[in-house]
Amino acid sequence: MNGQPAIQVRDLHKRFGDLHAVKGISFTVPAGQIFSLLGPNGAGKSTTISILSCLLQPTSGDALVMGHSVQREPMAVKAAIGVVPQEIALYEDLSARENLDFWGKMVGLRGAALRQRVDEVLEIIGLADRQKGRVAKFSGGMKRRLNIGIALLHRPQVIIMDEPTVGIDPQTRRNILDSVKELNRQGMTVLYTTHYMEEAQELSDQIAIMDQGRIIAQGTHQDLVQIVGELDRVDLTLNALPDWVTDRWQQIPGVQKVIVGAPSHPQATDGERTVTLLVDDSNLVLPRLFESATQAGVRITSVTIQEPNLEAVFLHLTGRALRDE
């Protein structure tokens, strides 16, 4: 791989009318790496991916895939990539095999080569024994796997996966993550989007954290976690939350950030509330938190302490949770 990066994105912008969905992002994915775009809903991940798959024209900026510009050489880009769309895109009235046959032809496979590759892909996605079944009768997980299989047919140099694990059971998810790693081991470059930080952490050589159309941090998992340094993350559940409690906590030495979770009920003034804090050393801070809660007559009903992770990085950088669940 003479050192040419698989993907180069340069100051990419995309506007939908007034909405500035992608606000000048740049990144480079070296060949052979797994690169994740991690970000919450609406961050602009799918928009970025659509531009890389030549489905959308950028408003400005450009992207190169295997050295080909998405604007000037879309056909060369399309020949180099396999795309797994976020929404399942299959012909439900055809069988798994008929789907693979058709999509294989669309990427230029024919005859014996096509048949053999379809057999291989059916093995990879674990649908060999269901190949004659109509897709309409498949479970969500089976459809997800076929959705991925289609992108593998022509052994693309770059595979682009948009949240391939949304809405599936843990076992299928495990399967998919393992096959992504396997594909990468065989030499494919993977661009992966997700809003699960565990997936980004497990898979990626590099991660770009995206929020509101921008890349707000980028690097290896370790690089990113460095941003929050040695901070611990403390999640508390309280039975009530008077305003001044957070003000007072903010003043406790060693507390870097106090983030109040959304109330479980919009009108709730005294229902259960969650608060997340980034602190230097939870051992020192926790007793002070309990002390002031007791003074305020507030009960802390649960405490979780986490080592620094991407979620904490996102919190630290945006003041918001990666996923509000």
Next chain:
Amino acid sequence: MKTLDIARKDLLRSSRSFSVWVFGLAVPLLTSGIFFFAFGGLGDGGFDLPVTQVVVANLDSPVNGFSAGQLLLNFLKAEDFKEILAVSEVADAVTARRVVDQQQAGLAVILPADLTAALVRPGERAVVELYQDPTLTLGPGIVSGIIGQFVDGLIGSNIAANVVTAQLARYGHPIDAATSQAIAVEYGRWAAALGAHQQQETSALLEIHRPAVEPGSEDVRSRIVSLIMAGMMVFFVFFTGAASAENLLAEEEAGTLARLFTTPTPISAILAGRMVATLVTLILQVVMLVTASALLFHVHWGSPAPAMGVAAGMILLAAGFGLFLTSLLKDRRQGGLVYGGVLTVMGNLGMINIFTAQVAGPARQIFDTLSLLVPQGWAVRGWQLLQAGGGIGDVLVTVLVMVSLAGVFFAAGLLRFRKRFA
């Protein structure tokens, strides 16, 4: 190559679609079949049905001087049905049922007081009651078929008004009840005119359309059914053309079209593949309809060479028009309105000269011109000319018009889709 791969995939999917079979083949054949059996006692007397005694209690009250009940009654009393029906009227429903109970009639037809009202006012429903002697099946069965046809035609007016009202409201132009009623009444009147013509002496219709053939030399029934079958074929072939193009919208919504665009496949191959699939579907549909109707109902399609010309013109036009019509739609929800409304109205307009065949004089010209305002009318005209014994010279202009119109619609539709998918 990819074009053919795409066409093959589209055809495979169509062959698995229930609605393609139902609307492409079953419905047009069944409709013609109903007429075939309804006219069974006429013509060459090949069918000998017993005369069914029918009592009618017409309780219907007219709306704006139009009574669907009266129309249906006249329809049943028409000459055409003399040999299969003997219609008498009674004053009320109870009497009607009693007459059947006493086996003095095989079937009682009870037309409710709100029949016309329900047909012309969107949203209302009326129930026509058929009360039949359980020991008789064939005669009453045919009468029910005739009435069903008739009522379906009228109900079309109600549906049309409902659709128009709902759609206008959705686009911010609510119309009042009086207007929507007026629409339905107008449609009802048109349907009435249609019904009135159907009850005319049937041979008059043939006089006009078969100048080349000596009267009486052919099976009357087969001529009527041939004409109806031609109308049905045109009507449903245009549906198939549009439904086939609609698959582009379906693929757009399912995300498979976007996925195709992530593969190195040019837009032109995708559109061309779809068009090849449409044309093949239409050719198969026409071949099957022509063959089946010739075998089952002795439909006479005219001499083979010009018939192929008319069929080709019709197929191209149906495909082109379907593509163009679909290119105007935003999504498949709008498709429902178009296929249920626009194509139905246009299809009926195209067939208007079948239903008004015996009208002569200046009105004749109006109907002829009217039907030629819609593409379907040209196709119907082609078949009418052929069934009247026309040769290549007689249908040439019609075929050329169809091919030219098809070219215009194809170009416009393809242009619009290319722009949309670019």
